[in-house]
Structures are given as structure tokens and as C-alpha cells.
Amino acid sequence: MYPIHSIIVSTALSALLLAGNASAASKAQVDDATAKLAAAASPMKAVALEKLYVDRTWKWKDGGGFFSADGKQFTAWSRKRAAWSYAEGRWYAINGGKLCLRARWSSKMDWSSKMERDGAVTCFLHREKDGVIYQKPSLGGKWYVFRHNPVREGDESLKLVKGDRVSKEVSRLKDIRR
Incomplete structure (x- = not known):
């Protein structure tokens, strides 16, 4: 079972891919999500x-x-x-x-x-x-x-x-x- 952070990042990335927006915006959003998870660690x-x-x-x-x-x-x-x-x-x-x-x-x-x-x-x-x-x-x-x-x-x-x-x-x- 994956930790919750992996699910959050994967879900966010999947949603962006489905929306056809997996360019720089998705990378920035993944970076932001990772930064938030790191801040909580x-x-x-x-x-x-x-x-x-x-x-x-x-x-x-x-x-x-x-x-x-x-x-x-x-x-x-x-x-x-x-x-x-x-x-x-x-x-x-x-x-x-x-x-x-x-x-x-x-x-x-x-x-x-x-x-x-x-x-x-x-x-x-x-x-x-x-x-x-x-x-x-x-x-x-x-x-x-x-x-x-x-x-x-x-x-x-x-x-x-x-x-x-x-x-x-x-x-x-x-x-x-x-």
C-alpha cells in the first residue's frame, strides 16, 4: 500500500494528464504538492x-x-x-x-x-x-x-x-x- 503522499501526487498528476495539461503547469503542481508534503514532514x-x-x-x-x-x-x-x-x-x-x-x-x-x-x-x-x-x-x-x-x-x-x-x-x- 502506498503512503498517502504518493496517492495525492499520483491523483493530481493523473487529473492533469486526463485534462491534457501535463506540461509545465503539471510539473509545477507536482513540485508544489511535494513541497507541501515536505513541509509537513x-x-x-x-x-x-x-x-x-x-x-x-x-x-x-x-x-x-x-x-x-x-x-x-x-x-x-x-x-x-x-x-x-x-x-x-x-x-x-x-x-x-x-x-x-x-x-x-x-x-x-x-x-x-x-x-x-x-x-x-x-x-x-x-x-x-x-x-x-x-x-x-x-x-x-x-x-x-x-x-x-x-x-x-x-x-x-x-x-x-x-x-x-x-x-x-x-x-x-x-x-x-x-
């Missing part, structure tokens, strides 16, 4: 976020980031064609549903601004209700379902895979940079 505790991310790699389309248990080290890499970069830093979770990454990104074209020396900070907000996890970037972005209950194909949470899938590539990229 509770911010996740730091311990729950740590359990979700620790010792996992978040696989991205063009790379990934690893959340180690050892000192909460964060390593990542990204590549689009010949352009590549890697990151090293730390990650931390805060009660209130915030997961943050502070990492210095490097590439073959080294940057030297203060932000890169100190590390850029990126945070994500997480809220949960009835086993459904909502996520959004803390600055801008929209709420989306990170993990349904039960988990569905296409959930972003399925991209969190056990183990370190990035350190070997980060080491390789560091060697290229030298």
Missing part, C-alpha cells in the same frame, strides 16, 4: 542522516562522492569529457536535517581563490515522514522525494551504494595533476 536527526550516508558512495551521472566513517572524510570526483576535478574534505550532519560537505575541489587547472583553499560548502536538507525522505539543496532548489516508502526504481537514494567507489579515481586524477 519532520527534519531528520543527525544520527539518521549519518546512518543513511556513512560508508556509502553517492553515484552521480559524471562521478560520485564517498562519505567515509573514518573521521567523516569526504572524497569525490567529477568528469565531463576532458574536464575533470576531484574533491577532498569532510562531511557532517546536523540535527534539523542538514547534511553538509566542505571540500576543496581541484583540477588540472588549479584555482587559488579563498573559497577553493578553504573548501566550498554544500548542504542538503532532509525531511522524513512515514518512511518517505524528502531532500533539497539548502540554497535554492526544490524539494523532491529522495526515497519513497517502499523504495521505487529511480529513487535518488538507490544511488547511495555501499563502499568506497571513488578513492581509486581520485588517486588517479591526483597523479595526472602532478
